[in-house]
Amino acid sequence: MKKLIKITIESIKAVHAYKLRTFFCILSVALGVSSISIIVAAVEGTFKQAFDMVNKFGPDALLIIGGGEEARAFEFRAKTITVEDVEALRQSFPGAYSVMPMTFDMNVQVSYKDKKYIVRLIGATQEFTSSWAWYVTDGFDFTKADIDEQRNTCIMGSHVAKELFPQESPVGKYILIKQIPMLVIGILSSRGITPAGENLDDRVVIPITTSMRKIQNETKYVNIVRMRFYDQSKLKYYEKDVFSFFRQRHNIPQGDPDDISIISSKMIYTFLAALTGSLVMFLGTTGIISLIVAGFVLANLLLLSVNERAKEIGIRRAIGARKIDIMFQFIGESVIVTSAGGVIGYAISLAVSEFLTRAANFPIYFSYKPFFAGLSLAWIVGILAGLQPARKAADINPIEAIRK
């Protein structure tokens, strides 16, 4: 072991001596490694974010939205879920511990004194906060009475609160929603911005009864039903059952499309994977190509260096270096060069992903993983590139090498 360390020190000296030729190798390994590190970090970041989002969404939850898949493109959804449907769902799915109807209105203007702000208006029951695990940080949650009595109360997202009430506490104040005064009873905790760019704190929640009667002028339909189930592992069967439940209830003939769509945690993973996929493809190709190029350049430089240093090798052999010692030295030189490239590449990747995060709100998460992934790739390239030159060096005949 001591001997290995000593020979490694020899490698370092040689790398230092031939610094010019190693520069491009280091650069090209750095490029490859930085690409790969970013990939690993992006994939890790995506999974971490997906995990976060699934936890917020509820890993055991289904969101049933009125209107089929086609309607989605028009930003307008047919209302197909009735209040009776919701009650029937509750009866038919004893596996669900929560079935909550919701209304949803995009781009609703709310105002307080001279301040106006456009929000998403949600109508929900007192189950809203528990169903979304999204709690009130300031003020109070809805009570059953708020819903039953169609009270003009609301809880608002933290961003809305900041926009309308920059100085004071909103709790206890009246805001106007579609000209109707609503009492702010609580503020929701902050949830931030999704990768799709949607600000989750941009919403105001009112009792669903109030929303239907006073905002939507509606007695029959709701927009959304949120269900949560005891057994998370059976979620995909529940999803199928919900689809067939609605086909049956709404008498949809075979071959016609569904009149509802369902969002589940599975879709969140799919969405984020698609988002990350293109980056992974692009950087993966770049990274692997630059690593291969780096490997070939390095191998050629080392072969050149072996020819040039035949005398040195001859001397080392004459004073007692074994073939394996010579091989180790040259592979060592190769690995040192690529390791330097790896470390520099990691630094580059940190800078680039800082930029990506800021510019594109991209989910990148740096742990020890991308560092070790990059470094082990650099080592593999170093060993592979060094193998042939090292073998050539070890096979140099010392007698010929030291002949004058």
Added chain:
Amino acid sequence: MSLCEMKDLKKTYQMGEIDVDVLKGINLRIDEGEFVAIIGASGSGKTTLLNIIGCLDQATCGHYILAGKEVTELNDDELSAIRNEHIGFVFQSFYLMPYATVYENVMLPSLYAHKRKHRFEKRAGELLSIVGLADRAKFKPNQLSGGQQQRVAIARALINEPDLILADEPTGQLDSKTAGEIMNLIVELNNHGKTVIIVTHDQHIASYAKRVIEIKDGVIV
């Protein structure tokens, strides 16, 4: 006591179809503490003999016993170990590592040795004093004169405490005054008990040795 012993040693090179006999039956015994010069014209086989003595090359047939070991049967790794332990080489062109310091050059053979390092460190300092370069330890070879470089090479040859110093035209690239100084250093080493073999074509250099062996057409004359 015998250090090197060769019995009916032959070396044949294959040059395509033709076999060339370079050494045609060498019988030679060199005892500990001897100072031997091997002389001969170029093509006489003296360099081949030196390579075999130095375990860089192996005989085609015959026996070579070095420090009690039969060398003819050893594999490449074992030969490397023998060279490291028993032989110190001094070359005509010094062959120092250009990017390493004087001290690092002297320490180089210890890299491939199995003994403890701190002993070598102490010894490297002593050897640099012996060859008169204690104040040049941190220098690079290109900052030294030819004679000084050869002194470094001699210190390097001695670091592993070899039984045998093999010098191949050690003064070939030096002016006569420096050559004399180097030869005096080698004589000094021999006076302290080191066995030395030098190979040269120069009669004057050979005259420093206590015993001169002339080789001609692959045999000792």
